Amino acid sequence: MSPDLDRLIGLQQLDSTIDEARRRVAAYPERLAEADLRLTGAKELVEAAKARLKDNNEARRALEKDAAMYQARVSKFKDQQSAVKTNKEYQAVQHETETAQRDVSAAEEKVLERMMEADGIAAEIKQAEGVLAAQEKEIGAVKADLAKELAAEQEKLAKASQQRESLLASLNPRLLSLFEQVSRVRKGIAICSATRDGLCSVCHVRLRPQVFQQVRQNDGIVQCDSCQRILYYVPPPAPAEGAVTHPA
Ligand SMILES: [Zn+2]
Structure with a gap:
Protein backbone atom coordinates (compact mmCIF):
# COMPACT_ATOMS: atom_id res chain seq x y z
CA MET A 1 0.00 0.00 0.00
CA SER A 2 1.32 3.44 -0.87
CA PRO A 3 2.34 5.57 2.14
CA ASP A 4 -0.08 8.28 0.97
CA LEU A 5 -3.03 5.89 1.10
CA ASP A 6 -1.85 4.62 4.46
CA ARG A 7 -1.79 8.14 5.87
CA LEU A 8 -5.19 8.99 4.43
CA ILE A 9 -6.68 5.83 5.98
CA GLY A 10 -5.09 6.85 9.28
CA LEU A 11 -6.46 10.36 8.92
CA GLN A 12 -9.93 8.99 8.22
CA GLN A 13 -9.81 6.82 11.34
CA LEU A 14 -8.73 9.78 13.45
CA ASP A 15 -11.40 12.01 11.94
CA SER A 16 -14.08 9.42 12.67
CA THR A 17 -12.81 8.98 16.23
CA ILE A 18 -12.75 12.76 16.74
CA ASP A 19 -16.22 13.13 15.27
CA GLU A 20 -17.68 10.42 17.47
CA ALA A 21 -15.96 11.74 20.61
CA ARG A 22 -17.21 15.28 19.88
CA ARG A 23 -20.74 14.00 19.46
CA ARG A 24 -20.56 12.17 22.77
CA VAL A 25 -19.11 15.17 24.58
CA ALA A 26 -21.83 17.39 23.09
CA ALA A 27 -24.54 14.94 24.21
CA TYR A 28 -23.30 14.97 27.81
CA PRO A 29 -25.41 17.89 29.18
CA GLU A 30 -28.57 16.34 27.76
CA ARG A 31 -27.75 12.96 29.32
CA LEU A 32 -27.17 14.68 32.68
CA ALA A 33 -30.51 16.44 32.37
CA GLU A 34 -32.18 13.11 31.52
CA ALA A 35 -30.72 11.58 34.67
CA ASP A 36 -32.04 14.48 36.77
CA LEU A 37 -35.41 14.20 35.09
CA ARG A 38 -35.74 10.67 36.49
CA LEU A 39 -36.00 12.26 39.96
CA THR A 40 -38.98 14.41 38.98
CA GLY A 41 -41.67 11.92 39.99
CA ALA A 42 -40.21 11.29 43.46
CA LYS A 43 -39.63 15.03 44.02
CA GLU A 44 -43.21 15.81 43.05
CA LEU A 45 -44.55 13.27 45.54
CA VAL A 46 -42.56 14.89 48.37
CA GLU A 47 -43.68 18.37 47.35
CA ALA A 48 -47.33 17.38 47.02
CA ALA A 49 -47.33 15.81 50.49
CA LYS A 50 -45.64 18.91 51.96
CA ALA A 51 -48.23 21.16 50.31
CA ARG A 52 -50.99 19.03 51.85
CA LEU A 53 -49.38 19.36 55.28
CA LYS A 54 -49.21 23.13 54.86
CA ASP A 55 -52.91 23.27 53.91
CA ASN A 56 -53.71 21.04 56.86
CA ASN A 57 -51.83 23.37 59.24
CA GLU A 58 -53.63 26.41 57.91
CA ALA A 59 -57.00 24.73 58.22
CA ARG A 60 -56.18 23.67 61.81
CA ARG A 61 -55.13 27.20 62.80
CA ALA A 62 -58.37 28.59 61.38
CA LEU A 63 -60.36 26.03 63.40
CA GLU A 64 -58.39 26.90 66.52
CA LYS A 65 -59.30 30.54 66.02
CA ASP A 66 -62.96 29.55 65.62
CA ALA A 67 -62.76 27.50 68.83
CA ALA A 68 -61.25 30.47 70.67
CA MET A 69 -63.96 32.78 69.35
CA TYR A 70 -66.76 30.40 70.46
CA GLN A 71 -65.02 30.02 73.81
CA ALA A 72 -65.02 33.82 74.22
CA ARG A 73 -68.73 33.79 73.43
CA VAL A 74 -69.31 31.16 76.14
CA SER A 75 -67.49 33.34 78.68
CA LYS A 76 -69.47 36.37 77.63
CA PHE A 77 -72.81 34.57 78.06
CA LYS A 78 -71.72 33.21 81.44
CA ASP A 79 -71.02 36.78 82.57
CA GLN A 80 -74.42 37.83 81.27
CA GLN A 81 -76.12 34.97 83.15
CA SER A 82 -75.14 36.48 86.50
CA ALA A 83 -76.62 39.83 85.50
CA VAL A 84 -80.02 38.71 84.19
CA LYS A 85 -83.17 39.71 86.07
CA THR A 86 -85.90 37.36 84.83
CA ASN A 87 -86.18 33.65 84.43
CA LYS A 88 -87.01 34.10 80.75
CA GLU A 89 -83.84 36.15 80.20
CA TYR A 90 -81.88 33.54 82.09
CA GLN A 91 -83.19 30.76 79.87
CA ALA A 92 -82.41 32.73 76.72
CA VAL A 93 -78.82 33.33 77.82
CA GLN A 94 -78.55 29.70 78.94
CA HIS A 95 -79.61 28.62 75.47
CA GLU A 96 -77.02 30.89 73.85
CA THR A 97 -74.33 29.51 76.16
CA GLU A 98 -75.14 25.94 75.28
CA THR A 99 -75.10 26.71 71.56
CA ALA A 100 -71.71 28.39 71.90
CA GLN A 101 -70.39 25.45 73.90
CA ARG A 102 -71.53 23.04 71.21
CA ASP A 103 -69.72 25.20 68.65
CA VAL A 104 -66.57 25.04 70.80
CA SER A 105 -66.78 21.23 70.97
CA ALA A 106 -67.43 20.87 67.26
CA ALA A 107 -64.46 23.13 66.39
CA GLU A 108 -62.19 21.31 68.83
CA GLU A 109 -63.19 17.97 67.36
CA LYS A 110 -62.30 19.21 63.89
CA VAL A 111 -58.93 20.43 65.23
CA LEU A 112 -58.29 16.91 66.50
CA GLU A 113 -59.23 15.41 63.14
CA ARG A 114 -56.79 17.76 61.41
CA MET A 115 -54.05 16.80 63.86
CA MET A 116 -54.57 13.10 63.16
CA GLU A 117 -54.61 13.78 59.45
CA ALA A 118 -51.32 15.73 59.88
CA ASP A 119 -49.69 12.68 61.48
CA GLY A 120 -50.65 10.60 58.44
CA ILE A 121 -49.32 13.22 56.03
CA ALA A 122 -46.07 13.53 58.00
CA ALA A 123 -45.58 9.76 57.65
CA GLU A 124 -46.24 10.04 53.91
CA ILE A 125 -43.64 12.81 53.63
CA LYS A 126 -41.10 10.70 55.45
CA GLN A 127 -41.77 7.74 53.18
CA ALA A 128 -41.62 9.86 49.98
CA GLU A 129 -38.38 11.48 51.18
CA GLY A 130 -36.91 8.03 51.73
CA VAL A 131 -37.80 7.00 48.16
CA LEU A 132 -36.35 10.27 46.84
CA ALA A 133 -33.12 9.82 48.81
CA ALA A 134 -32.70 6.28 47.45
CA GLN A 135 -33.29 7.52 43.90
CA GLU A 136 -30.90 10.43 44.38
CA LYS A 137 -28.24 7.98 45.44
CA GLU A 138 -28.88 5.87 42.37
CA ILE A 139 -28.86 8.90 40.04
CA GLY A 140 -25.71 10.12 41.78
CA ALA A 141 -23.99 6.89 40.75
CA VAL A 142 -25.32 7.26 37.19
CA LYS A 143 -23.97 10.81 37.06
CA ALA A 144 -20.59 9.71 38.40
CA ASP A 145 -20.43 7.11 35.58
CA LEU A 146 -21.39 9.80 33.08
CA ALA A 147 -18.64 12.08 34.36
CA LYS A 148 -16.11 9.25 33.97
CA GLU A 149 -17.37 8.58 30.44
CA LEU A 150 -17.07 12.28 29.61
CA ALA A 151 -13.51 12.43 30.90
CA ALA A 152 -12.62 9.36 28.83
CA GLU A 153 -14.17 10.88 25.69
CA GLN A 154 -12.36 14.16 26.26
CA GLU A 155 -9.10 12.32 26.65
CA LYS A 156 -9.77 10.31 23.49
CA LEU A 157 -10.58 13.54 21.67
CA ALA A 158 -7.40 15.26 22.84
CA LYS A 159 -5.24 12.27 21.93
CA ALA A 160 -6.78 11.84 18.47
CA SER A 161 -6.51 15.58 17.77
CA GLN A 162 -2.85 15.48 18.69
CA GLN A 163 -2.23 12.44 16.47
CA ARG A 164 -4.09 14.18 13.67
CA GLU A 165 -1.81 17.23 13.98
CA SER A 166 1.33 15.13 13.62
CA LEU A 167 -0.16 13.15 10.74
CA LEU A 168 -1.01 16.36 8.88
CA ALA A 169 2.61 17.44 9.10
CA SER A 170 3.63 14.37 7.07
CA LEU A 171 0.84 14.68 4.52
ZN1 LIG B 1 -18.64 5.67 -3.95
Whole structure:
Protein backbone atom coordinates (compact mmCIF):
# COMPACT_ATOMS: atom_id res chain seq x y z
CA MET A 1 0.00 0.00 0.00
CA SER A 2 1.32 3.44 -0.87
CA PRO A 3 2.34 5.57 2.14
CA ASP A 4 -0.08 8.28 0.97
CA LEU A 5 -3.03 5.89 1.10
CA ASP A 6 -1.85 4.62 4.46
CA ARG A 7 -1.79 8.14 5.87
CA LEU A 8 -5.19 8.99 4.43
CA ILE A 9 -6.68 5.83 5.98
CA GLY A 10 -5.09 6.85 9.28
CA LEU A 11 -6.46 10.36 8.92
CA GLN A 12 -9.93 8.99 8.22
CA GLN A 13 -9.81 6.82 11.34
CA LEU A 14 -8.73 9.78 13.45
CA ASP A 15 -11.40 12.01 11.94
CA SER A 16 -14.08 9.42 12.67
CA THR A 17 -12.81 8.98 16.23
CA ILE A 18 -12.75 12.76 16.74
CA ASP A 19 -16.22 13.13 15.27
CA GLU A 20 -17.68 10.42 17.47
CA ALA A 21 -15.96 11.74 20.61
CA ARG A 22 -17.21 15.28 19.88
CA ARG A 23 -20.74 14.00 19.46
CA ARG A 24 -20.56 12.17 22.77
CA VAL A 25 -19.11 15.17 24.58
CA ALA A 26 -21.83 17.39 23.09
CA ALA A 27 -24.54 14.94 24.21
CA TYR A 28 -23.30 14.97 27.81
CA PRO A 29 -25.41 17.89 29.18
CA GLU A 30 -28.57 16.34 27.76
CA ARG A 31 -27.75 12.96 29.32
CA LEU A 32 -27.17 14.68 32.68
CA ALA A 33 -30.51 16.44 32.37
CA GLU A 34 -32.18 13.11 31.52
CA ALA A 35 -30.72 11.58 34.67
CA ASP A 36 -32.04 14.48 36.77
CA LEU A 37 -35.41 14.20 35.09
CA ARG A 38 -35.74 10.67 36.49
CA LEU A 39 -36.00 12.26 39.96
CA THR A 40 -38.98 14.41 38.98
CA GLY A 41 -41.67 11.92 39.99
CA ALA A 42 -40.21 11.29 43.46
CA LYS A 43 -39.63 15.03 44.02
CA GLU A 44 -43.21 15.81 43.05
CA LEU A 45 -44.55 13.27 45.54
CA VAL A 46 -42.56 14.89 48.37
CA GLU A 47 -43.68 18.37 47.35
CA ALA A 48 -47.33 17.38 47.02
CA ALA A 49 -47.33 15.81 50.49
CA LYS A 50 -45.64 18.91 51.96
CA ALA A 51 -48.23 21.16 50.31
CA ARG A 52 -50.99 19.03 51.85
CA LEU A 53 -49.38 19.36 55.28
CA LYS A 54 -49.21 23.13 54.86
CA ASP A 55 -52.91 23.27 53.91
CA ASN A 56 -53.71 21.04 56.86
CA ASN A 57 -51.83 23.37 59.24
CA GLU A 58 -53.63 26.41 57.91
CA ALA A 59 -57.00 24.73 58.22
CA ARG A 60 -56.18 23.67 61.81
CA ARG A 61 -55.13 27.20 62.80
CA ALA A 62 -58.37 28.59 61.38
CA LEU A 63 -60.36 26.03 63.40
CA GLU A 64 -58.39 26.90 66.52
CA LYS A 65 -59.30 30.54 66.02
CA ASP A 66 -62.96 29.55 65.62
CA ALA A 67 -62.76 27.50 68.83
CA ALA A 68 -61.25 30.47 70.67
CA MET A 69 -63.96 32.78 69.35
CA TYR A 70 -66.76 30.40 70.46
CA GLN A 71 -65.02 30.02 73.81
CA ALA A 72 -65.02 33.82 74.22
CA ARG A 73 -68.73 33.79 73.43
CA VAL A 74 -69.31 31.16 76.14
CA SER A 75 -67.49 33.34 78.68
CA LYS A 76 -69.47 36.37 77.63
CA PHE A 77 -72.81 34.57 78.06
CA LYS A 78 -71.72 33.21 81.44
CA ASP A 79 -71.02 36.78 82.57
CA GLN A 80 -74.42 37.83 81.27
CA GLN A 81 -76.12 34.97 83.15
CA SER A 82 -75.14 36.48 86.50
CA ALA A 83 -76.62 39.83 85.50
CA VAL A 84 -80.02 38.71 84.19
CA LYS A 85 -83.17 39.71 86.07
CA THR A 86 -85.90 37.36 84.83
CA ASN A 87 -86.18 33.65 84.43
CA LYS A 88 -87.01 34.10 80.75
CA GLU A 89 -83.84 36.15 80.20
CA TYR A 90 -81.88 33.54 82.09
CA GLN A 91 -83.19 30.76 79.87
CA ALA A 92 -82.41 32.73 76.72
CA VAL A 93 -78.82 33.33 77.82
CA GLN A 94 -78.55 29.70 78.94
CA HIS A 95 -79.61 28.62 75.47
CA GLU A 96 -77.02 30.89 73.85
CA THR A 97 -74.33 29.51 76.16
CA GLU A 98 -75.14 25.94 75.28
CA THR A 99 -75.10 26.71 71.56
CA ALA A 100 -71.71 28.39 71.90
CA GLN A 101 -70.39 25.45 73.90
CA ARG A 102 -71.53 23.04 71.21
CA ASP A 103 -69.72 25.20 68.65
CA VAL A 104 -66.57 25.04 70.80
CA SER A 105 -66.78 21.23 70.97
CA ALA A 106 -67.43 20.87 67.26
CA ALA A 107 -64.46 23.13 66.39
CA GLU A 108 -62.19 21.31 68.83
CA GLU A 109 -63.19 17.97 67.36
CA LYS A 110 -62.30 19.21 63.89
CA VAL A 111 -58.93 20.43 65.23
CA LEU A 112 -58.29 16.91 66.50
CA GLU A 113 -59.23 15.41 63.14
CA ARG A 114 -56.79 17.76 61.41
CA MET A 115 -54.05 16.80 63.86
CA MET A 116 -54.57 13.10 63.16
CA GLU A 117 -54.61 13.78 59.45
CA ALA A 118 -51.32 15.73 59.88
CA ASP A 119 -49.69 12.68 61.48
CA GLY A 120 -50.65 10.60 58.44
CA ILE A 121 -49.32 13.22 56.03
CA ALA A 122 -46.07 13.53 58.00
CA ALA A 123 -45.58 9.76 57.65
CA GLU A 124 -46.24 10.04 53.91
CA ILE A 125 -43.64 12.81 53.63
CA LYS A 126 -41.10 10.70 55.45
CA GLN A 127 -41.77 7.74 53.18
CA ALA A 128 -41.62 9.86 49.98
CA GLU A 129 -38.38 11.48 51.18
CA GLY A 130 -36.91 8.03 51.73
CA VAL A 131 -37.80 7.00 48.16
CA LEU A 132 -36.35 10.27 46.84
CA ALA A 133 -33.12 9.82 48.81
CA ALA A 134 -32.70 6.28 47.45
CA GLN A 135 -33.29 7.52 43.90
CA GLU A 136 -30.90 10.43 44.38
CA LYS A 137 -28.24 7.98 45.44
CA GLU A 138 -28.88 5.87 42.37
CA ILE A 139 -28.86 8.90 40.04
CA GLY A 140 -25.71 10.12 41.78
CA ALA A 141 -23.99 6.89 40.75
CA VAL A 142 -25.32 7.26 37.19
CA LYS A 143 -23.97 10.81 37.06
CA ALA A 144 -20.59 9.71 38.40
CA ASP A 145 -20.43 7.11 35.58
CA LEU A 146 -21.39 9.80 33.08
CA ALA A 147 -18.64 12.08 34.36
CA LYS A 148 -16.11 9.25 33.97
CA GLU A 149 -17.37 8.58 30.44
CA LEU A 150 -17.07 12.28 29.61
CA ALA A 151 -13.51 12.43 30.90
CA ALA A 152 -12.62 9.36 28.83
CA GLU A 153 -14.17 10.88 25.69
CA GLN A 154 -12.36 14.16 26.26
CA GLU A 155 -9.10 12.32 26.65
CA LYS A 156 -9.77 10.31 23.49
CA LEU A 157 -10.58 13.54 21.67
CA ALA A 158 -7.40 15.26 22.84
CA LYS A 159 -5.24 12.27 21.93
CA ALA A 160 -6.78 11.84 18.47
CA SER A 161 -6.51 15.58 17.77
CA GLN A 162 -2.85 15.48 18.69
CA GLN A 163 -2.23 12.44 16.47
CA ARG A 164 -4.09 14.18 13.67
CA GLU A 165 -1.81 17.23 13.98
CA SER A 166 1.33 15.13 13.62
CA LEU A 167 -0.16 13.15 10.74
CA LEU A 168 -1.01 16.36 8.88
CA ALA A 169 2.61 17.44 9.10
CA SER A 170 3.63 14.37 7.07
CA LEU A 171 0.84 14.68 4.52
CA ASN A 172 1.13 16.18 1.04
CA PRO A 173 -0.92 19.43 1.16
CA ARG A 174 -2.63 18.69 -2.16
CA LEU A 175 -3.78 15.31 -0.87
CA LEU A 176 -4.97 16.88 2.35
CA SER A 177 -6.95 19.46 0.46
CA LEU A 178 -8.56 16.73 -1.70
CA PHE A 179 -9.33 14.71 1.42
CA GLU A 180 -10.92 17.67 3.17
CA GLN A 181 -12.91 18.66 0.14
CA VAL A 182 -14.42 15.16 -0.23
CA SER A 183 -14.89 14.87 3.53
CA ARG A 184 -16.90 18.11 3.61
CA VAL A 185 -19.39 17.03 0.97
CA ARG A 186 -19.51 13.33 1.95
CA LYS A 187 -20.52 13.40 5.63
CA GLY A 188 -16.98 13.20 6.93
CA ILE A 189 -16.02 10.02 5.04
CA ALA A 190 -13.38 10.88 2.40
CA ILE A 191 -11.80 7.47 1.94
CA CYS A 192 -13.27 3.99 1.90
CA SER A 193 -12.50 0.52 0.67
CA ALA A 194 -13.66 -1.12 -2.51
CA THR A 195 -15.40 -4.44 -1.89
CA ARG A 196 -13.88 -7.62 -3.26
CA ASP A 197 -16.55 -7.77 -5.94
CA GLY A 198 -15.76 -4.27 -7.13
CA LEU A 199 -18.25 -1.95 -5.40
CA CYS A 200 -17.56 1.29 -3.53
CA SER A 201 -18.20 0.14 0.06
CA VAL A 202 -20.02 3.36 1.02
CA CYS A 203 -22.12 4.37 -2.00
CA HIS A 204 -22.32 0.78 -3.30
CA VAL A 205 -21.93 1.80 -6.93
CA ARG A 206 -20.07 -0.71 -9.11
CA LEU A 207 -16.64 0.52 -10.19
CA ARG A 208 -15.62 0.34 -13.82
CA PRO A 209 -13.35 -2.71 -14.28
CA GLN A 210 -10.36 -0.55 -15.09
CA VAL A 211 -10.96 1.67 -12.05
CA PHE A 212 -11.31 -1.41 -9.83
CA GLN A 213 -8.09 -2.76 -11.33
CA GLN A 214 -6.30 0.48 -10.38
CA VAL A 215 -7.78 0.46 -6.89
CA ARG A 216 -6.52 -3.06 -6.32
CA GLN A 217 -2.98 -1.84 -6.90
CA ASN A 218 -3.25 0.38 -3.80
CA ASP A 219 -0.46 2.55 -5.16
CA GLY A 220 -2.21 5.78 -6.12
CA ILE A 221 -5.17 8.04 -5.54
CA VAL A 222 -8.27 6.71 -7.28
CA GLN A 223 -11.68 8.17 -6.58
CA CYS A 224 -15.10 6.58 -6.86
CA ASP A 225 -16.76 7.92 -10.03
CA SER A 226 -20.04 8.24 -8.19
CA CYS A 227 -19.30 9.62 -4.70
CA GLN A 228 -15.74 10.88 -5.29
CA ARG A 229 -14.41 9.10 -2.23
CA ILE A 230 -10.81 7.97 -2.40
CA LEU A 231 -10.67 4.19 -2.68
CA TYR A 232 -8.36 1.51 -1.38
CA TYR A 233 -8.48 -2.24 -1.44
CA VAL A 234 -8.19 -4.78 1.34
CA PRO A 235 -7.02 -8.06 -0.21
CA PRO A 236 -8.49 -11.29 1.16
CA PRO A 237 -6.33 -12.87 3.86
CA ALA A 238 -3.76 -15.28 2.47
CA PRO A 239 -4.75 -18.89 3.21
CA ALA A 240 -3.08 -20.20 6.34
CA GLU A 241 0.01 -22.35 5.94
CA GLY A 242 -1.03 -25.92 5.23
CA ALA A 243 -4.72 -25.06 4.88
CA VAL A 244 -6.63 -27.20 2.44
CA THR A 245 -8.70 -25.28 -0.09
CA HIS A 246 -11.80 -26.93 -1.38
CA PRO A 247 -13.06 -26.04 -4.82
CA ALA A 248 -16.47 -24.34 -4.70
ZN1 LIG B 1 -18.64 5.67 -3.95
